[in-house]
Amino acid sequence: MTTAEEHKSSGIRKDLIVYVCLLALAGLQFVIAYQNIDASQMFTRMLAVAIVEAGLAELFFMHLWSEKRAFLLFVVIFTVAVLLGMQYGWTDSFRMVTGAPFSK
Amino acid sequence: MSQADLTMEGHSTGLTVGPAFSIPTKKLAMWLFIIADTMTFAACLVAYGFLRNGTPNWPRPFHSITNVALMTFILLTSSLTMLIGLRSARSGDKAGAFRWIMITAVLGIVFALLHIREWLELIDEGMTMFKNPWGTGLFGASFFSVTGLHLTHVTCGVIALIAVGVRYKGGRYNADDIEVLGLYWHFVDLVWMFVVPLVYLLNLTH
Numbered sequence: 119m120t121t122a123e124e125h126k127s128s129g130i131r132k133d134l135i136v137y138v139c140l141l142a143l144a145g146l147q148f149v150i151a152y153q154n155i156d157a158s159q160m161f162t163r164m165l166a167v168a169i170v171e172a173g174l175a176e177l178f179f180m181h182l183w184s185e186k187r188a189f190l191l192f193v194v195i196f197t198v199a200v201l202l203g204m205q206y207g208w209t210d211s212f213r214m215v216t217g218a219p220f221s222k
Numbered sequence: 223m224s225q226a227d228l229t230m231e232g233h234s235t236g237l238t239v240g241p242a243f244s245i246p247t248k249k250l251a252m253w254l255f256i257i258a259d260t261m262t263f264a265a266c267l268v269a270y271g272f273l274r275n276g277t278p279n280w281p282r283p284f285h286s287i288t289n290v291a292l293m294t295f296i297l298l299t300s301s302l303t304m305l306i307g308l309r310s311a312r313s314g315d316k317a318g319a320f321r322w323i324m325i326t327a328v329l330g331i332v333f334a335l336l337h338i339r340e341w342l343e344l345i346d347e348g349m350t351m352f353k354n355p356w357g358t359g360l361f362g363a364s365f366f367s368v369t370g371l372h373l374t375h376v377t378c379g380v381i382a383l384i385a386v387g388v389r390y391k392g393g394r395y396n397a398d399d400i401e402v403l404g405l406y407w408h409f410v411d412l413v414w415m416f417v418v419p420l421v422y423l424l425n426l427t428h
């Protein structure tokens with residue numbers, strides 16, 4: 119086996135491991151869906167699993183891990199900051215359910 | 223430094239500096255597109271979550287997870303085949319790379335067909351963008367918007383896979399182009415990981 123082929127097969131082995139992990143995590147989301155818990159708990163757990171899945175896919179499938187650390191930080195910090203910025207409206211969403219305080 | 227690299231004040235224009243983060247320009251452009259597209263999907267999913275949380279009679283129309291589980295499996299597997307295609311391209315196996323890219327495209331087509339079949343079943347049950355038999359009409363609007371946006375991305379991805387694959391085989395594109403395309407395809411897969419729990423699994427009938 120040549121060096122290029124060895125490198126290719128070891129790379130595919132790593133990809134397969136990440137793929138199996140992603141399948142297992144996706145399966146875990148389906149298990150959580152059938153747990154007897156309330157919707158907010160279910161949402162939190164599923165979101166946590168989805169974030170881990172996304173992290174694995176970005177780092178290994180999209181090879182972000184092998185890029186320069188500065189670029190990794192750029193992508194992560196920029197994305198997370200904007201995603202957090204989108205969370206400003208939730209209090210209004212809860213107000214729609216409870217009708218408080220503006221409807222009183 | 224040539225005269226063209228100097229401004230009128232005699233400073234460097236920066237044209238001789240290497241690419242940002244030492245990443246090839248095409249790859250950086252794709253990453254910037256992915257970051258921008260992440261915001262689009264995030265905005266859609268946050269809006270969906272806002273409506274779902276704030277609407278008391280939110281429908282839970284999904285009885286079975288079989289179809290969505292199969293779609294998830296197919297999309298995840300297509301990411302793996304894309305990676306194998308890229309590794310084949312990197313090792314100079316042109317025929318192998320082309321074969322794996324086409325397998326990825328076929329998996330993308332199967333995913334899209336399963337998605338359309340699911341849409342048609344929901345439409346048969348009386349669901350439209352504005353009304354459904356189970357509760358608030360907002361469900362149809364948000365469901366079709368989020369899944370439709372994702373399906374559009376998958377469709378564009380399949381077209382790109384076929385176009386880039388054929389051009390790679392013809393020698394016009396190289397392994398770097400396959401890598402750039404792979405980034406897009408993995409991103410489509412990554413988004414699905416959030417769509418499934420939020421849009422499908424939280425709306426299962428228990």
